Each structure stands twice: as structure tokens, then as C-alpha cells.
Amino acid sequence: MSIGDILLIIVNFAGAIALFLFGMRLMSGGLQKFAGRGMRHIMGKITGNPLSGILVGTLLTVVVQSSSASTVMVVSFVNAGMMTLAGAISVIMGANIGSTLITWILKIFALGEADGSFSLPLLMLAVALFFMFAKRERLKYIGEFTIGFALLLLGMNFLQSSVPNLEDYPQFLAALGGISDHGFLSVLLFTVIGMVLTCIVQASAAMMAIALAMCYKGWIGFEVAMALVMGLNIGTTITANIAAMVANNVGKKAARAHLVFNVIGTILTLIAFRPVMMLVDSVTTAATGVSPYTEPGSPMYNNMTLPWALCFFHTFFNVVNTLILVWFIPQIIRIVDWMVKPAEEDTEDEFRLTYIGGTWMNTAELNIQSAKQEIENFSHRVLRMYTFLPALRTAQNDEEFGKVFARIKKYESITDRMEVEIAKFLTKISEGDLSEQGSQRISSMLRVIDNLESIGDAIYQVAALRKDKLETAVHFDAHQNENLDQMTRLVQEAMDVMDANLRRSYSDIDLQAAYAAEEAINRFRDQLRAEHLEAIKHGKYDYSIGTTYSGMYALYEKIGDYVINVSEAIDMENSKKVIENQ
Helix, strand or coil: CCCCHHHCCCCCHHHHHHHHHHHHHHHHHHHHHHCCCCCHHHHHCCCCHHHHHHHHHHHHHHHHHHHHHHHHHHHHHCCCCCHHHHHHHHHHHHHHHHCHHHHHHHHHHHHCCCCCCCCCHHHHHHHHHHHHHCCCCCHHHHHHHHHHHHHHHHHHHHHHHHCCHHHCCHHHHHHHHHHCCCCCCHHHHHHHHHHHHHHHHHHHHHHHHHHHHHHCCCCHHHHHHHHHHHHHCCCCHHHHHHHHHCCCHHHHHHHHHHHHHHHHHHHHHHHHHHHHHHHHHHHHHHHHHHHHHHHHCCCCCCCHHHHHHHHHHHHHHHHHHHHHHHHHHHHHHHHHHHHCCCCCCCCCCCCCCCCCCCCCCCHHHHHHHHHHHHHHHHHHHHEEEEEECCHHHHHCCCCHHHHHHHHHHHHHHHHHHHHHHHHHHHHHHHHHCHHHHHHHHHHHCCCCCCCHHHHHHHHHHEEEHHHHHHHHCCCHHHHHHHHHHHHHHHHHHHHHHHHHHHHCCCCCHHHHHHHHHHHHHHHHHHHHHHHHHHHHCCCCCHHHHHHHHHHHHHHHHHHHHHHHHHHCCCCCCCCHHHHHHH
């Protein structure tokens, strides 16, 4: 074999994998956009029963067609405190089961006699959906899914075509035989190879497609193929563990649980390797009439037998391990508690992204949920910053005042950075293929974070005005302090409503409560303005006191304006939907 032949095989192989992954991404994206908000909130259906978590994990992975994406999302939810660690482990178990679907799809529709023959009819159907129903968004998403499915089948077809017949290259056959004829050591070796290759490719489905093609072409035997499957199940956990690097301790534990579950499952399978192989052999032989142990060249040999065995084993591995290990979730939790050491308590006075600093999934619709959680965290920071303001008035000395002021100044810097980082994340999401609803959600979120940052600026301006007041020895009387305290409480109530709306589903906010709180602030501001003008007119306090006092309540009212803007930004998305549906 010449170097040119080898390069041609590598290029064809790489191109087939690229087409396969692109098709899978299109297929997954179309399904996710079709599912829309329902998919993003599917985790909320989990109860304390492990069975519900397994079912949700299976369904979620069937939708997104990626156990890695499902597990990353689980890490995000655990990190947010929206799911218990035990619930997360049950979802991860279900995700492993859901990942077996793609193996059966590839075997049935794209391997051997199937030969990708469904691809062209599917592409024709997809084009029809795009042109005939261009204005019906959900049908467009079905079309996108169909195109992705067709390209995935074509990619699989090209993949098996790019794998040459070993009879034409006896030197490769001899080399493979040399490393696969060492019994159980070869099984361990190919388990490691499968793990490493999946870590590199970052797609267990692609590795499964490669294994199926190699089985079909006779490159690998029964036991080697099973070893690759065990290895890719471990390798696929790397994505969630990378995402968990910026998560809190509980999020890290959820990612480690995925690794622990698959490693224990692999160890159990290796311990019972021969009985498991005998079982898969019996099932395959009963289904196809040929044993997967049959050597190529034998009169009974059928190159479709081994791919069937691979599908049976992949499903057996994940289902049986789930049925066994679901009873040991408390023990798995103890293992990950030991793996993830308690960290020093995080201080809220430090800049830290909790949900988006590395948790990136190759699907825009799922990233929106992470952005929403980070915005909720942003709101929490702003509300905490606001609670520091009363301490400026009650400070007993300059040193105490200086500490509180420095804290507010630091939080103002944090809010600036949070706006920039969240905006970058949202911009990156918007560059992907979004549904109309997703695009509207991004626009709303960008407006929300702009106003949250403005609230932080206004709070700092109040603090700065308090500092100027202290330095210039301006003193308010008891009535003025009472009025400012009342204004502080009214703004606090408005901010609480805003924060509650951000934590709700964006389609179910309480806009009336937000308007009521804003109206209360405006009425009280008007009352203070009228009283202030009368006080100035009758000389009740001098001009410097009046200027500082009016500037103070005006800034509080300005905070109220930014607060109502947040709820209106959320409702802007819903208003567009109402207009579109009319």
C-alpha cells in the first residue's frame, strides 16, 4: 500500500465522520427547536422516585440525541439547586439508555443492505417541507431534522465505504491480529482505546458509527467490538466533567457520578465478561441464525451479524447496569462525596460566573436555560448590593461607612463584568441556529442584563451621593430620613417582584404586580417632590440640603424605572407572541 492510498483512506474517513457529525447536529437541533420550551423544562418533571429520573433522562437523550448534552444540562440544573444529586444520578442513568437509540438507527437504516437508501427520499421530503411550509415554523424544524437524519445516513454510508476490505490489505490484517489475539488483555486494551478515542472525538455516537463500520467490514471481532463499546461509555463522560470545572461542589459531584456509573458498569461487565458474551452470542444467534464468533471466510459468515451483536450488547450494557446500580445511588453519592472535597465557602463579594463559565453545549436552545440561570444569579447580586445602602446611613463612624461603601463599589464592578460576560454568551448563542422563540428570548435577555447593570450603577450613585453628603457635612432632619427609608422600602418591594419574575417561566410573569410597585414609587416620588418644593419655598432647609435630598429620592425613582424595564423586557417576548397569533 502506497502513502497516497493511506492518505486517501484517511481523507475519505475524516470526510465521512464530518458529514455524520454535521447530520447529527442538524437532526438534534431540529428536534430541540421543535420541542422548544417544553424540553428546557423537562427536568422539572422529576420526582424523588428514581424511575421518573431514568424516564426523563431517557426521553431527554432521545430528543437531543446526545448523552453528553443531557448530562451537561443535568450538571447545570444541579449547580442551580433545581435538582438533587440523587435525582441527577437517575437522569444520567436514563441518558445512558437513551444513547442506545442512535446505535439501532444506524444499524437498521444505514448499514449493509440499507446502504443509506432512505437518504434521497428523506432529503426530498425535507425540501418539500421547507418550500411548501416556509411560514410554519414547526414544520421547518421537522424539515431540519429530516435533512439531518438524511445526512447522518449518508455519512454512515460513506463511513462504511471508506473502510477498506482487509482482504485487500493483508498487512493491516496481520497487525490487527497481533494486538487482538491476547485474550482478556486485548479486551482491556481496546476498552482503553475506545475511551481515549471518544475523549478525542467528543461524540460517542461517532465512535459507535466507526465501530459498526469496522464490524461490518470485518476489521474487528466480537470481543474487540464489545470492548470498544465499554470504552466509549467511559470516554463520553469527559464532556460533563469539563463543564463541571466551573460548577459548584454539587455540580462537580453530578459529573463525577456519570463517570463513576460508567466505570462501575464497565468493571461489572468485565468481571462477567464471558457469561455476558455467551448471552449476547445466544441472542444474536437466535435473531440472525449466525453466531457473532463466526470467522470471516466461513461458509456461515454474515457481515451483518456482528453489528447486530454490537447493538444488543450496547443496549444490554446500559439497561442492565442501570437496573443494577439504581439500587446503589446512595453508595454512588458517598463515592463522589469522597472524590469531590469540600471547598472553602465561596464569597459573594467575588466575581464568579456560576452557570455559563464553560458549560457550553452545541445546541443553542439548551444554552438559553444556562443563560437564564446566570441572569437569575445576576439579579441576586444586584438585590444583595441594594441591601447595603441602609448601612451607609446607620454607620457609626467613618471607618464603618468606608467599609460599606467599598463593598458597594466592588459590587458595582462585579455587575459591570457580569453584564459583559453574559452578553458575550448570549451573542455566541445568537450566532447559532435559533428558533424564532429562541431569538426573541435572546433579545429579551440582552435588555434584561442591560437594565440590571443600570440598577447596579444607580445604587452606586446613591452610595456616592451619601459619601458626598458625609464629606460636606449635610444633615437631613428626621422627616427627610423617614421619607427616604419609605422610598427604600418601596424600591425593595419592586426589586423583589422583578427578581420573582426573572425566576419564573418567562411566559408566566406577574406584570401587574410589577406595574403596581412602579406606580407606588412614582406616587411617592411626586409626593416628596411637592413637599420639597414647598419646603424650599418656605425656607425650611437650605439649598445644599435640598439638592442632596431631591437627588437622593430621584435616584431611587430611577432605580424603579430600571426595575420595571426588566419585567417589561421579559413581557416583550410574550407580547410578540400575542401579536403573531392574532
